[in-house]
Amino acid sequence: MSLTFHTSINPKLKPPHIHLKKPPLKKLHSRFSITNSQKPECQFSPFLINQRCISQSVAAVVFGDASHQSRLYPLTKRRSEGAVPVAGNYRLIDAVISNCINSNITKVYALTQFNSTSLNSHLSRAYSGGLLANHEFLEVIAAYQSQEDANWFQGTADALRRCLWVLEQHPAVEYLVLPGYHLYKMDYQKLLDAHRDNKADVTVSVLDETRDYNTDFGSFNVGYGNRVIGFDKEPDLNPVISKFNNETFSGMGIYVINRHVMIKLLKECFPKANDLKNEVIPGAVSLGLKVHAYRFDGYWEDMRSIEAYYKANMESTMKINMKYNFHDRNFPLYTLPRHLPPSLVTDAVITDSTIGDGCILNKCSIRSSVIGPRTKVGDGAVIQDSVIMGSDIYQSVPEQSIGVGEGSFIKKAIIDKNVKIGKNVKIINRDNVVEGDNESEGYIIRSGIIVGLRGAVFPDETIL
Structure with a gap:
């Protein structure tokens, strides 16, 4: 499947809008559809949210590796990116799992594939008990072959599609999709609040600052009200405000996707898509869904190279100007005891x-x-x-x-x-x-x- 997306859209041309009438509490009759001349018609059914359980309505899906062609090689010769040790006692994936725990998100799925033995062992031993109990869990879903599909996961979208049957065992209103090999601290509840306040179908987290390198997650052209109106695979390293007052921000690979929207996108709109960042998310923008941007202004390092990994470790030893605080009592970093x-x-x-x-x-x-x-x-x-x-x-x-x-x-x-x-x-x-x-x-x-x-x-x- 070939998809072409542009960095900006003329604001004088109104994009297709989605009008969703609020359904009655007992029966859900309202439906809305999105039609594109080059795509099959996709109909989305609204999913009723129980406001009393809003804080527990989200499940996180963490990807433990980027690909088999890791830029952290040879540290990833026998392990995935998420399992790479950092700052002495920790693994990279601990930062993301700790963000979830500190954000009161304790329904977590970890999808693993490349060199996953070390990562699977770490996750199962570190988070199987103690921190997570009762209805809270972290479940590791390793790549698998089945009678329906003899291939391994072909990408993030393919992995999500093939694991939907597992995710639906514990229904959630929203899914928080996270790379598991970045170093940063984020209160995901603020991201979720922005997603709900905007009544968005999809929310993408973007860096609210200029980066001097490609983050590998594309760039988003953002217009009025933080509405995403365009996407480019190659981020603009010097983002500027356009004549239409639109801004360009680098993506982080972090997405909040409404449950029913994700199912329709993966199964009906883009059933052959393998990648979220280059196919499904830009496709949602092109279809006219409500895709909003959440601007993150904190420290974020994607460990895109040996040099970046080395620098992050060296910064962990600093007394002042520590970019990532490993000793934060209010936002602790958890790991395997x-x-x-x-x-x-x-x-x-x-x-x-x-x-x-x-x-x-x-x-x-x-x-x-x-x-x-x-x-x-x-x-x-x-x-x-x-x-x-x-x-x-x-x-x-x-x-x-x-x-x-x-x-x-x-x-x-x-x-x-x-x-x-x-x-x-x-x-x-x-x-x-x-x-x-x-x-x-x-x-x-x-x-x-x-x-x-x-x-x-x-x-x-x-x-x-």
């Missing part, structure tokens, strides 16, 4: 750093770095401006231990889990390489940052 012992620090000098649980730090120096759980650092080792993800297990044989050996020096690097760094190793990008592929040797270089692959071994005296 690992029940590890406190970190053991012996004559170590640690400044402006984040230290995970269960670490063993001897006479070492750590500055402006993030140290993940179960990390062992030997005497005389120096770690600066780096991310050490730590280890999944403790090892009893010191000579074969995962961690940083005595006298080693690590600077401006990302070291994935379970890496063995021998004695007197220097990971410093000695030749100032900007981009390099050395996977066979256990590392690559992106934007001048050395990335040690998961489970790599760097023998004694190695210099990178």
Whole structure:
């Protein structure tokens, strides 16, 4: 299916309007239709909202990965984007799930596919109990093949369409669709309030600021009353006010979609569409549905590159101007409790750093770095401006231990889990390489940052 959308629409030409007469409480006879010369006729039935349960009327659908071609590779070589560790103890998806919990949205579906083993395990162990109870739940729906469809999920729209039978087991009035690999804090209730106040069919969250790069979620041309009147796959990096007083904003991949609207869009209007951001959402705009924009003016990082991931981790160690506050008591960040012992620090000098649980730090120096759980650092080792993800297990044989050996020096690097760094190793990008592929040797270089692959071994005296 080929779809063409434009960044703006002439306001002198009135778009097709949808007139919905409020139905009586007992019977619902009113129906409305949308007709497009290039699309089949789509009829939408209004779904009656119980005002007393309005705060519980929404279910969140979280996508744990972007695609198999992740820009965070090689951190995503054996895991999905949502499962990538961040700031020591957390995973990227924790930020989004915590947003849901802090926004009193506790009916959450997580749709996973690529390299999903680690993510599925984390979600099921972290959120299966304690935080969520009674009628509250987080349910993981892994990609599957069936007799009706032998393919895996072909995209976000295809995944939603094929999982509708699961979603409808717990009916909701609205679905909040969320990428699970972005770092930000948002009170989703404010987004939902704006959606309901506007009586919108679809609400898209957009960045209320200029971005100097493509967010990968297109740009929306927004007119009077925050009504979306156009879409472009390529965001305008320098949005300006047009002569019709319309503005352009970058999308975030966050959508609120009314239940009956989503079903009709996926099953009848665009039954072959695979992607929400490039097909279904722009299609809803072209059909004349009430698509509104919600402007978000907070910190948001989509981890679109190794450099962005590194920067977000470095910012987590700052005392001031911390972009994302991991220590916010009013909007806490939840994760899996690992029940590890406190970190053991012996004559170590640690400044402006984040230290995970269960670490063993001897006479070492750590500055402006993030140290993940179960990390062992030997005497005389120096770690600066780096991310050490730590280890999944403790090892009893010191000579074969995962961690940083005595006298080693690590600077401006990302070291994935379970890496063995021998004695007197220097990971410093000695030749100032900007981009390099050395996977066979256990590392690559992106934007001048050395990335040690998961489970790599760097023998004694190695210099990178």
